Amino acid sequence: AREFGHYGRGQRFQLITMKNHLVITLLSSLFFSLCLSDENVSDEGSCRVLVDAHDRAAMYSRNFIGGRSNRWPNGIVPYTISSNFSSSQRQTIMDSIKHISDRTCVKFVQRTNQANYVDIFTGASGCNANLGYNSGRARSVLHLQSDGCVHLGIIVHELLHILGFAHEQTRPDRDQYVTISWENIRSGTYSNFWRALGENEAVTIPYCGIVGIDQYDNCNAGFRTSTFGMAYDYGSIMHYGLTYFSTNGQNTITLKKSTTARIPNRSGMSDLDVQKTKAAYECQDAATAQTSTTSPEPTSSSLAPAPTTTTAKPCVDTFRYCSYYTSYCGKHSYINQNCKKTCFNCVCENKIADESCTSLKGYCGYSFIRQFCLKGCGKC
Template structure:
């Protein structure tokens, strides 16, 4: 059964040096079977909403049964340390949600996440298949940081970027004059009928929020706060915020 997509927010400026800033570095997998919206959300080719129509995206994401996400990590690709970083990101989501969301190594489950070292950091949103593997790309080394892995895994759980909320224009300004040409669609806004915000407040610090200079063409802000927050605050969390946790738990019935 499909559920209306839920909204959280990514902090791609990790606490360590070297991570890819996904929203300024747009190099992604060049695969004919995939297209992207909002920078890092994958759809099967020809199915991504809003890219050609110019309308706000309409997306419905399916939940993972019981909040359990089976996974595999491509063997022989990541170092032991990198695998630990990825699994630590999973454990952090589990801990923060009190095991409302759980990641388990795949045995015979018909649908699972395949974490692989593609180009860029990206994921599908929610459970998109009833059988087979569903890709999550964590390019190495730039995407293999806990906060980046958490962000992409939360997309897989079923959450979009916070600044795509229908009410976002009450909280932030999108500075289109500073956005790289051709990437404007990454700043689309969802319709009220398309999403469930669980009546939670807008969360500018969320791990699922764009940073202030996402897709900037000139180093100037592409997003600024209307409530007086400093640029550095936007998308500044390296873990799930209190509101992030509340939304995930509400969506999966653990509230």
């Protein structure tokens, strides 16, 4: 497999913007992603996402959207584990797999004769994994160096790459939440901080690989990713540490909002990591599955009873995490019933002019359109 995203070693991306789309030429050995443990792995080059010719073909055709187009079919991931791991290391890998499958509908199954599968093996080349499923690849790889990578948080991080997810701080909306200090970033590693394009974002800014550092605040990373309507998550297991790739010990990432989250989190999936995975894989239990922290998922037992009166009920949310589930408004009966204020679902009416909703009917697949055009989209 070849590596994606680290711009250097005399090789580069080329990007041509033609009629509002990207044609990306990826050449040879480049690496994109970092999954450092704050206590076990210290070399930036040891953890990366691998992108091969099959992924490049998808990018050429504009069909590659991180977290969406590279999902494993039916949420089933066949895997093999190398016999070169010790029994305790193998148990840690199994615990990491269970960590994800217990919290989502994604199922990891031991490979029998499946053509497409994940080969979990060890060697001396750090922690790295392919970025999601690709039908042409057959064998996807997840490499774990035995003396630095076989820890639950790192393995879960790598498994989420296998499931199709990139890093949190490359999200299209990241500039609302973090500031990137380009002057503090080690030369040759800038691409680790380039911003991804949104799933449906028009290409109005240049590809970062063809501009200088002075324009890195206003360029794109050359790939698209989906947020699935979830809020930015400082506590994501996919978020960089604040000094990763620093050339001088100063922050490369500065937060724009206060948080109590540990950054980087390498202890387990955050609530939003769980929700994003369930949204990506269209889990039927998206509102009821177990989470890895103390914040509850939407279940009937976690709700305070809705107020009962002899008059019309007030327009309120009866589930405290409705703001995380806006993408389910008009799609999930539990969210429609218990997030009425967030989903504008107290009265069956459009929240903008009826004629506007009529003209937008073809866009009812978008959650924000459904929120404002509940009646027009036939969602109440």
